[in-house]
Amino acid sequence: MTTVHEPRTSPEVGGIGHSVRRKEDDRFIRGAGNYLDDLNLPGMLHMAILRSPVAHARINSIDSSAAMEIEGVLAVITGEALAAHGLAWMPTLSGDTQAVLATDKVRFQGQEVAVVIATHPYIAHDALSHIDVDYEELEAITSPQQSLATSTLIRDEKEGQTDNVAYTWEAGDQDSTDAAFAAAARVVSLDTHYPRSHPAPLETCGVVADVNSITGQATIYMTSQAPHAIRTVFALVAGLPEEKIRIVTQDIGGGFGNKVPVYPGYVVATAASLLIGKPVKWIESRTENLISTGFARDFHMHAELALDGDNRITAMRAGILSDQGAFFSDAQPTQFRAGLFHICTGSYDFPSAHVTAKGAYTNKAPGGVAYRCSFRVTEASYLIERLVDNAAHEVEMDPADFRALNFIKEDQFPYLSPTGFVYDSGNYHGAMDKAKEMIGYDGWRARQAEQNADPDATKLIGIGVASFTEVVGAGPSRQYDILGLKMFDSAELRIHPTGKAILKLGVQTQGQGHETTFAQIVAEELGIPYSDIKVMYGDTDNTPYGLGTYASRSTPVGGAATAVVSRKIRAKAQKLAAHLLEAAEEDLDWEPGKFTVKGTDQSVTIQEVAFAAYTNHPVGMEAGLEGVTYYDPPNMTYPFGTYIVVVEVDTGDGTWKVLEMVAVDDCGVRINPMIVDGQIAGGLTEGFAKANMQWITFDDDGNCIGSNFMDYLVPTAWETPRYQLGETVTPSPHHPIGAKGVGESATVGSPAAFTNAVIDALWSKGVSNIDMPVLPHRVWGALNGVEASP
């Protein structure tokens, strides 16, 4: 079903479908945001972290005496000191362990070795150079292939660890897949590396830990996308009573997955505040952010498609080797060791698939965060969309036609995928048709044929298509938990006597606009104007428990909780309205904001009902009008879309530029179309970034290349393409308001479209793959048969 949602509330009420302007913007445009580094508490001290300059070394000794001599330095804390309190190691979100401060060895460049606590940030940083660490260097292992081949053990401290394997995992069915490949008319294969990247939100990570030594109350202000889960982790790691831990996340300057994990700096600053009895602030520098926290991707992928004689896909095989860095700290649901990578069968209908994954420890930073991505769905989408494009070229079919031939059809939903997902809804042909029409696909193909036919052409046109399917909104409690915490989410709604409301959420905005969007859901359900609804989040003492915002889960889970709690309140409001109107409940009609007695003009507004809840409630009914819901989603949601990019590749220097791009997204019902388009435009830019320039790599000694914004290139306005955005609307059948989540679709779907466009331009020249980022020297090397250096 494809429908466009017409708003049923007035613009003043601002329910679903209205592009109301964002409530949060009033403070941001005045420079009055409350970001972590803006917080200064009385007597606050400052922390700086000494990091390892080498990738792999034994620590023989640490001498901090000279640093302690510096005026203003209060403490130098090492791993040894933390070990005395059982805090030298902490659990990761994947159930591994991670060093807080190194005790035995350093295992990546940038690893935390010691911290200085001082009265001023400049003094704390000065003192770092006065700490003398004696390192005994060891072989640096910088690739997963090297890791599996060497006898050098990275995690030699781990009991029972005899190799460098971090995990193994598989999904799907090997036997039926093997049988399908044995019967295949043709097999298409692809090897590609989805490179290591970093979310690099413009605000880095940080913490202000304020532990009251008398009461034991720990108030921890931090940049976290998941404050409630962090509170529980802190209780478990530090042994602090959970009721005395309050995590406060103020405004967050972008997250994109970077701010999900617990980082050593958070733990040490809290320990230091506990030890010294004063608030301690730690703010990461950009270099610290890029070299030590939250890398993403780094999947080495091999995959094959089996085709029958009619060019239909019959099976897929995929084998993954992931580079995990020194600690396995992917932020992902417990059951899924390679995240949701097994969604890699994508938008296509075929019966068999088999996926295997293995992770290797290396001497690189840990992380494995879901960078604007639902747990490795980005890698999965890239792989299948690159593979089908190559398959189309191999069988000499138009890539759009090849996809249309193999798409899951609209009447096949709900669709059970060969790796076990139940796709809730979709209309893949609809999105493809719309994207082709918007960009003028046939016209571009004609122009391409003409321009590329010239044997002397130095500018070749390429057209890249990607038709992604995401899986977001983790997730149903029977399958989804992180460290045992089920992945429900929550909303608490209180309607005040004057009809104004406060909505408290377990999810956490980092710029997505929750203060507006979530108020609009309440406005839709209750008819209270969105501007009358205050939205709170990010203070664990004052909001209900939830797992936070990442993996596009806010709207699918927290948004559903908001709709459900609103409906609970509406049910009670109806009883109150019946009392006020002296009518039977079932005789009342509801329209947003008003109950009317059927067939009459007698009515009460939601505001009048709210007032009555506190001033005139019937005998036998509790006073008040409020509720809380913990929503356990029955299924994931499956946003999809088709992106088409036209590029022009300069064969002389290997550069390429985007001539036109169309993105058609179907994220179900759009709550605030303006905000949705904003999420898509931002996501497309991050997809372009990865395809074009943005990556982190290492030299053979494990030195991080890409430790600042001069080496780690992120696109500015100058390089960023312009986009045309389109939509189809296929509501999620199980979500209370039919929404699916949209924050990550464009980052998931677009990288393959860009790479496919370049390959499409060069296929006739014998080029079938270039790994991202598709850098000019790689393009030139592929065209000229020269092995490109990284």
Add this chain to the structure above:
Amino acid sequence: MQITVNINGASETRDVEPRRLLVDFIRSDAGLTGTHIGCDTSSCGACTVLLDGRPVKSCTVLAVQADGSEVKTVEGLAEGGELHPVQAAFKEHHGLQCGFCTPGMMLVGSALLEGNPDPTDEEVRWAISGNICRCTGYMNIVTAIQAAGGEGS
């Protein structure tokens, strides 16, 4: 050493270390936290302020270099309670998401419009190419700055 900097019309006189960065002077000494820090290499532009009317990255200016100068920060954009057209346009055209780059973007935009009230898409993109935004993909920022120019002219 002692310096005096006029920030948003108010005079700030302080004793500062010669190495103190202007951004730290603005944020910590003057207490104006609307100016942000996003990198250490003058790459991101989150710390952009107007120094005697021209955009500078205040992480790359020493506070002592601003002695005797006028600095305008985001807090000084609105005058007499009236939003600057750039501020209003950023809200109207959804030119911001997390808000961290926004002060720098708006200050660069306002400086551009001073000399060129009707900039093209390319002119805006070039002007803001020293400022990184990780959320918006820039399209709405460009639209907002152009719209603010239309407002003023």
